[in-house]
Amino acid sequence: NIFFSTTTKEKRNMAAFATKQSMLLLSSSLLLLIGVSTGSFYDNFDITWGDGRANIFESGHLLTCTLDKISGSGFQSKKEYLFGKIDMKMKLVAGNSAGTVTAYYLSSKGETWDEIDFEFLGNVTGQPYVLHTNVFTGGKGNREMQFYLCFLVDGIPIRVFKNNEAHGVAYPKSQPMKIYSSLWEADDWATQGGRVKTDWTNAPFSASYRSFNDVDCCSRTSVWNWVTCNANSNSWMWTTLNSNQLGQMKWVQDDYMIYNYCNDFKRFPQGLPTECNLG
Numbered sequence: 001n002i003f004f005s006t007t008t009k010e011k012r013n014m015a016a017f018a019t020k021q022s023m024l025l026l027s028s029s030l031l032l033l034i035g036v037s038t039g040s041f042y043d044n045f046d047i048t049w050g051d052g053r054a055n056i057f058e059s060g061h062l063l064t065c066t067l068d069k070i071s072g073s074g075f076q077s078k079k080e081y082l083f084g085k086i087d088m089k090m091k092l093v094a095g096n097s098a099g100t101v102t103a104y105y106l107s108s109k110g111e112t113w114d115e116i117d118f119e120f121l122g123n124v125t126g127q128p129y130v131l132h133t134n135v136f137t138g139g140k141g142n143r144e145m146q147f148y149l150c151f152l153v154d155g156i157p158i159r160v161f162k163n164n165e166a167h168g169v170a171y172p173k174s175q176p177m178k179i180y181s182s183l184w185e186a187d188d189w190a191t192q193g194g195r196v197k198t199d200w201t202n203a204p205f206s207a208s209y210r211s212f213n214d215v216d217c218c219s220r221t222s223v224w225n226w227v228t229c230n231a232n233s234n235s236w237m238w239t240t241l242n243s244n245q246l247g248q249m250k251w252v253q254d255d256y257m258i259y260n261y262c263n264d265f266k267r268f269p270q271g272l273p274t275e276c277n278l279g
Contacts, residue, residue: 039212047075049182053204065183067093067100067205074103074182081106082176082227084217089210090181092129097122099187099198102207106177112139114172120149121190130258135161137170143273146259147252157241157249158257162275169275176220176227183207 040060047054050073053066065073093100100122107115115136120129128148135143145159163171183205187198218229241249253260261267262276 039214041075041209041212044079044212044214045075045077045179047073049074061210063209065102065181065207065209067183067185068203069200072182072184074180074184076181077179079214079217079219079221080108080176080178080223080227081214081217081219082174083229084214084219086179086217087211087213088179091208091210092120093122093183093205093207096125096199096202097129097205098124098191098196099185100183100205101186101190102181102183104179104181106179107136108172108175108177110139110175114138114175114177115141116172116177117141123191124196131158133159135172137172140170142261143275144259144261145257148256148258150252150256156252157245158252160241160249162278164275164278167274167278169273169278181209 041056041063042060045056045063047056047063050065050071053068053071053073054064054075056063063075065075067073088104090102090104092102102120102122103118105115105117105119107113113136115134117132117134117136119132119134121132123129128150131147131149133145133147134141143161147158150156163173165171185198187196188194191197218227220227262272265272
């Protein structure tokens, strides 16, 4: 299974966990992870676009992306990941972030790519970010769920994408994926359906990243090498939600979820996607 979970406290923060039975665990936690060993951004990432708007500071321990009216910016990992746990602390655009999107996702290449998406949709001052999630398998997505980020909640699971290959639903388990993140402008849709536009008097906007950790991962640095993983070496490879976590997830989905593709009958008049009917 792939699990999405959120952590939010003091500022709009989020932790996302993706796990599966033999297994990918993505954890992007913002500001609140304690005691995590950190890796250098110089060693682990390449800035890929933005013409100087993304930069690495503090001897490789801090990476920032900025957005102005001309361009946003972004970066990607040097490694590709098949299974593992990945930690990253992020600080989103503060204040009036309407029209901005801070994206953090895993993706493979090719026409039948796999992808796990987390997009933080900015909002007007005082309003919560919207967390937009999606899963692509074999180049097919359309599995969106959206949530308001809630406060004073640690490690709460918000979404599960189960392995239903036995029922003909593709699952992202065989294509190594790189980590990507970017800060960009999308005021035609990002904030309240595009009704609220970006206030460029607040630019440049900024998001920052710290404390990257990928120790518990199966990864490769070259497409010529295959990723080998030992299912018996890490307990996280068999992580599942316990009954308490399932109850927490139900609470979040009941109180904070604002869109679920599995409830959108108008969008799927010929019938909901297969996984929506499997529980």
